[in-house]
Amino acid sequence: MKDFIEHISEAKAQTPYTICDLLSNRKPNKFIDLIKQELGVSYETGKWAKELERVKEGFSDWFEAQGGRKIRMTRIFAELMKCENRAPWASWSGKAYRGVMRSTGMVSKYEFTREVKKIGNIEWLIAKGTYQGRYAAQSWTDEWRTAEEFATGNNVSGVENPIGVIFEVNLKRSDTLLSPDVIKQISIYGRGIRKEREVIRVGNEPLPVTIYVNSDSIQDIIVTNSTNKQLGSKARMYVYNRAVGKIGVRGADAFAKTKVYKNLVKDFE
Secondary structure (H helix, E strand, O other): OHHHHHHHOOOOOOOOOOHHHHHOOOOOHHHHHHHOOOOOOOHHHOHHHHHHHHHHHHHHHHHHOOHHHHHHHHHHHHHHHOOOOOOHHHOOOEEEEEEEEEOHHHHOOOEEEEEEEEEOOEEEEEEEEEEOOOOOEEEEEOOHHHHHHHHHOOOOOOOOOOEEEEEEEEEOHHHEEOOHHHHHHHOOOOOOOOOOOEEEEEOOOOEEEEEEEEHHHHHHHHHHOOOOOOOHHHHHHHHHHHHHHHHHHHHHHHHOOOHHHHHHHHHHO
16 A cells, blocks of 8 residues: 555545546546556545555456455455446457366266367367356456467366366356456556456356367376277277266267377377
């Protein structure tokens, strides 16, 4: 708070306004300035400035926090969602993605369609299901690339035998807070090499989702947990049964359609 007071000490006193006033402005400039600590608000005006500072700190913490530390920020976001007349930039709608690591136990429960879709260099098994957030707000993205990085990167969640998964959902404006174009200007990850485009979904009600399961992850698990080699004609059934044990019959049926599966069978022959 001290830095904030010092930063604005030279600003002229202004008529008190709220975060809802900022979110209803035609342009996001003042809101962005607030989060980036560039908005000239006079602390001496009282409680209203403290409320703006609380929101500013909440967003700053959100982009840096992990897991349970985000609970306090979700309460702030829920308050902002109640603001009436939010400008178009203060929400977003469209197709969003969330990349995660999941255990084989969770993946085996998915309703696989037996379809396979190749995106870039990766073959993805398609499934249907629901997504329910652990917390009352979650980070999504409007770019497949960003979600894929989380689904194929380091296993920060510590899941044993992790499988990369991407959830795809259609979000409405009533589900979201801010647009990706605004978030990238206030997030520490919106600039530099990563240039992530984040979508903040507020709420944890179950959502119908399309699920993409990384076939490379399944291959890695089978190889890691196998000791047998040179199985000859039994290789195909061996790999298939291993897949069934990890992701179920319907998942294994889809996996058997991939080039990854065919190459893996050759490795065990």
